[in-house]
Amino acid sequence: MCAIASEPSEASAVRRREGPLPEKPLFTVELVIFTIRADRLHVLLVERADQPRKGWWALPGGVLDLRRDDSIEACALRKLAEEAGVHPPYLEQLKTYGSRDRDPRGWTATTVYFALMASERVQLGGNQAAGWVAVQGDRVGLDLALDHARILADAVERLRSKLEYSHIAVHLLPEEFTLPELQRTYEIILQQPLDKSSFRRRVAQASMLEEIPGKLRDGSGRPAQLHRFRDYDRRTFFPRSISRHAR
């Protein structure tokens, strides 16, 4: 039994005992953090402080630290805490991108996670410039470093397809929200209007929300009932696709 050596000298010793160790790709973790602001889907981007593509806008993330990170997901959570100061209500592994030529440093592998959260919860407190950028279609109005535009497009597609049959949009809202706000969130992401009656029937059937006796008042019109997500851990799925048959 042999363990990965933590010092280069030990690694060389292992290499002599067991033959040449394989060269490894540089391994990084990146994050696609979505939120809703001002009726638009936004993604968190940072200005790269290091090479490669220093100064370009990019997805937050960085190199895995074998000493601090027990797992890839732990690394993603650490970077989320560093970049956004939060433990996100929803985190899911998206995909791993790895090739010889996606990064000028050479062979890299990057596991990408995507997170959903209410923008109010985020503390942009990193040491680098960071900000929310509106998503239009499946892209952003900036040139992104490396293959990050492609990664973002994949993440947006995954978000949309998951919204068709799951409840995960609630994680984009604060803990208390109204049904019209939730419906609006779906409409923003799916980019199409939804029927109010059908939407509420669907949400009610999933029985994933509970009413809060208080009320929310708007600038005009009848106040809307506040709701809370019933069980943050339970996975609720809609029995049918939401928007595939929409007008």
Add this chain to the structure above:
Amino acid sequence: MCAIASEPSEASAVRRREGPLPEKPLFTVELVIFTIRADRLHVLLVERADQPRKGWWALPGGVLDLRRDDSIEACALRKLAEEAGVHPPYLEQLKTYGSRDRDPRGWTATTVYFALMASERVQLGGNQAAGWVAVQGDRVGLDLALDHARILADAVERLRSKLEYSHIAVHLLPEEFTLPELQRTYEIILQQPLDKSSFRRRVAQASMLEEIPGKLRDGSGRPAQLHRFRDYDRRTFFPRSISRHAR
């Protein structure tokens, strides 16, 4: 700009110029290859020829080769050719597993792909013992090395959930097949009987198959019309979930 050095000595030179290079996890690719044999879902397993867990049964795969593999997917295709002698009709990235303790060698990251193919197309020609093992539920009747039981369970779950709304089961059959055979494939994987009329209506609506003027004869009963998958590249989806409302 610096590239990953291919020789340890060059790597050291780079390290001196740019500060300490981060330690990297060992990066491997593993495959979950499914097929249907004798009315059962089977997965391809190999007996490990190397440490760790030498002699145990495990998913096929191995360490990424920075020199030969241009990308992670290219590595998966190379290993598929080595283990099963085929370019598979369906290959999809499943997930990446990475942690300090999932492998006695220390920190490893493993990107897992899952493939579907007709068992007739597979040439078990590797240099190691390999064979098809029946899947019961979401596991196999053997103890698997490392965390491969968990990986297999995740792959079976993904296969099942994808079958609910996609056509991918056709890739488990030979190029020409009958509708009863396709339906049987769905029933085997979903582990529940499906209504013949509803199934055929669904397949017809997706218009993903075309008839072949020839016929297949069985041991008994009326011969069934042979069909062919219309477009191997097009992605066809069913408008509604298949079995969620089944009896």
Add this chain to the structure above:
DNA sequence: GAAATAGTGTCTATCAGACATTATGGC
């Protein structure tokens, strides 16, 4: 003709979409 399997037709309960109607607040 009987058995076995392939393939089609029909009925019905369900339900998503559409849209009308009612409810409740501010002004």
Add this chain to the structure above:
DNA sequence: GCCATAATGTCTGATAGACACTATTTC
């Protein structure tokens, strides 16, 4: 009262599931 928005009620076309029926082969 008027406006704006929230929330509910009702109608209808579409369809998945259930199952009966017909078709075509072997024995």
